[in-house]
Structures are given as structure tokens and as C-alpha cells.
Amino acid sequence: MFISIAGLYILLNADFVAAAQILVYVGAVNVLILFAIMLVNKQEDYVELPGRIIRKAATALVCFGLFALLGTMVLATPWSLDTVSVPVENTIVTLGEHFFSDYLLPFELASVLLLMAMVGAIILARRDLIPESLVTDDTISTKLTLPERPRELATLSGDSDK
DSSP, X not given: OHHHHHHXXXXXXXXXXXXXXXXXXXXXXXXXXXXXXXXXXXXXOOOXXXXXXXXXXXXXXXXXXXXXXXXXXXXXXXXXXXXXXXXXXXXXXXXHHHHTTTTHHHHHHHHHHHHHHHHHHHHHHTGGXXXXXXXXXXXXXXXXXXXSSOOOOOOSSSSOOO
């Protein structure tokens, strides 16, 4: 899907947007999938659901309908190249001028937002490395637990229960 959208951008003479479509968005989806697999710690036994044959038949019917619809669209579309468009000389230079003049503030805010999201994801992934706090011996020791992965996060007293 991403490659077909990038192909449409190439047909529209937007070469930089096509390259960004493939590089940035496909990479972002891969990172999202990796974080989802890494953060979800759920184990579940396989149980066969009732009515599986009906669901498979409905899925096949919907897929065949979409294929027929797209096939008729391809056959009914006139694919002649009679119109001639004037291409922009260099879209990358034009895009760079807009990024660093008209849209500099939103561009920088987006970069800071992405940096904060990356730091937050790293903290969530490495939550077992929370340092022990330095407190006096009169305090009560407690355990902080998370529901999906219970473990000792920080000990408040000097002695360790490990």
C-alpha cells in the first residue's frame, strides 16, 4: 500500500514526498510494531472460536467483492496520456525553502514532539532499571508493581529484599 501511494506521488512529480512515504512511514510502522511486541507481555492459550467457517466465508466474499470492484475500475478507466503537465524544476529545493522559512516553527515543534515520544518509549521499555532511592532507615519499605509485569521497582529502605 505504501509503495502504491509512493507511485502516485511519483506520477504527480513529487519525488521527495514519494521517497519520504517509503522511508519514513514504513520505518515508523516497523518501529511501532516492534514496540507493541516488546511492551505487551501477554500469553494466551489458543482456543478455537465457534463459527470459524462462516467468518472465513464472509472474509472471502468481501475480498472477492473488493477485487471485482478494483478490477472493473481498472478496466473502465481511460489510461491515455493526452494531457501534458509542466513539472516543477526541483521539488526538494522548493520544499526545503518552505520548511526553513514559512514553516520553521511547526517543523521544529514536530521534531521536539518526536524526541519526547522516543524518550518516553525508551523509559517505558527500560522500566526495570529505575535506580534505588537514597532514603534514611526510618522510612517504610514498599513495592511498586505494574499489572502486566510485576517486579520490584524501587526499594525505599537501605536493605534489599532481592
